[in-house]
Amino acid sequence: MPQTLYDKLWQDHVVHEEADGTALIYIDRHLVHEVTSPQAFEGLKLAGRKLWRVSSVVATADHNTPTDHWERGIEDPVSRQQVETLDANIRETGALAYFPFKDPRQGIVHVVGPENGATLPGMTVVCGDSHTSTHGAFACLAHGIGTSEVEHVMATQCLLQKKSKTMLLRVEGRLGKGVTAKDVALAVIGRIGTAGGTGYAIEFAGSAIRGLSMEGRMTLCNMAIEAGARMGFVAVDDTTIDYLRGRPFAPKGEVWERAVSYWRTLRSDEGASFDRVVELRAEEIRPQVTWGTSPEMVVPVDATVPDPAKEADPVRREGMERALQYMGLVPNTPISEIAVDKVFIGSCTNSRIEDLRAAAAVVKGRRVAANIRLALVVPGSGLVKQQAEREGLDKIFVAAGFEWREPGCSMCLAMNADRLEPGERCASTSNRNFEGRQGAGGRTHLVSPEMAAAAAIAGHFADVRDIL
């Protein structure tokens, strides 16, 4: 019987199965960061248990680390304690790789894993972070877990799971100029809703997806969780293999050849059936801007802020009214008339080299508008930062009035000093526009890097297709 990619990946990892279908799934790669691991390390120690397989662990500090003045260290004592706790825990247990604060390869865990070749096709990848779905771009079963599960993986190298339903999300056609993987992700969420993928594993397929770079696929899979799906993935093709060749933890020589021939089987068979199929036309996707406090509250840049009065469902209407009030927006306002205060280019969704190149192309030779209080570029990792500097992208951003920072999660969740003040409005390339996400009272609009750059230059949202 033809199998889906999900079936293949699942089957390849089942260690044991209970009568009700709950399975013990083997975990190949465990990514660890400072926020969701301390309680797990402590639990392990208290129970007198050991880390099952040290070489499965790749760790870095990213959520709490400052993005400027590294010479001063981490000034917030609580954040510092968390990062130092991770240092101590890794010193004690060991890891395949650890990229601590200030290491040249340190960065956001979901950027660091793939760029070092620590994420390989066919792996199960977990991390105490919901955006672990990012790694699905490499045909991995990759998803976020809670801290109890982090401890479970540390102690047993396995997780207890039930099989998900499968969804095929097919995007056929060619994306227009200025339309990116981020816009595809937001358009998908706008279509199926933030709970549309709940209980599903999403396979992204179709010619528009095959046309995306690995960076673009990572952006898309990263946002699968915002559609409610714990994981999203893309089949292996030449793009995947070309990306991995020569990465530090990728296999070499004869083992590489063997790996590649296995990886090439990691796609859904012809005629495999899915529980749900959703189709989008690439040509119909326009640059997207969220207007509310959930990623599904999204419209194209040339549209207007929706009017709750036109919504029939009372629960939805109330949700829209509450969101508009929080966002300080009036129904029917054209999106392009919404002025922004801050611009953030970064996060595990959009902080890779390709994202920075695309934003720099918009910014080049232009100036950030006078009403913008802060425009921030935060590369996803030390390696991305170095690469960007080699290409002179930092100079383009700085000349335009952007701040060029050290890598980390930064204003994506504002656990460090980078944040919005109450009422401030931000064009952000991150993944969540929840109330208070970027700082208490802050107002987040999710956009692509190109659109964030365009908003910085215009001082308000602007259709990047008119600028390019």
Add this chain to the structure above:
Amino acid sequence: MDKFIRLDGLVAPLDRANVDTDAIIPKQFLKSIKRSGFGPNAFDEWRYMDVGQPGQDCSQRPKNPNFVLNQPRYQGAQVLLTRANFGCGSSREHAPWALLDFGFRAILAESFADIFFNNCFKNGILPIVLPAQEIDALFAQVEATPGYRLTIDLSAQVVVRPDGKGIPFQIDAFRKECLLNGWDDIGLTLRHADKIKAFEEKRRIEQPWLFA
């Protein structure tokens, strides 16, 4: 983990869809390296008028009188009644830790986000999925009836209303066993240690690149 067998508890209604884990416990409290003490900061941004900081004495902070969980009639609630897609967003287990510390042992909603749903079971919280019309009816009853309580019987898989009506619910057999017995997942899994080792050895031979 504490066992969950039967609960008779006061119900508090949180009438919003898509309540995310950032709202349940804002990020500044994630800097803690402990599992406990998150209760006073559950729903922090909705519950208080000021911006909360870790390590603060919350009893002195100005409360938001309009936030439902601040109303006197819902103090001591153990059952949270809410809407669709509860617990979406970040995977932080601090969210169920905060809800548990606040006093909730069961959550009733039309649907839950996957990771949050999973995290609840690891902490002895029972998330129950009920059809939309049952949730609507419960909201109406809770609002109309001060001191409204529900009885949740896990072995019988039923929520019993004060008027005697029983609402059945589904739960995975394995999860049910774990809750009823208060079992530690890790201990259970380690009974299969030999199987895991054998699986790992086979994998090491077939896909050596995974074990570099």
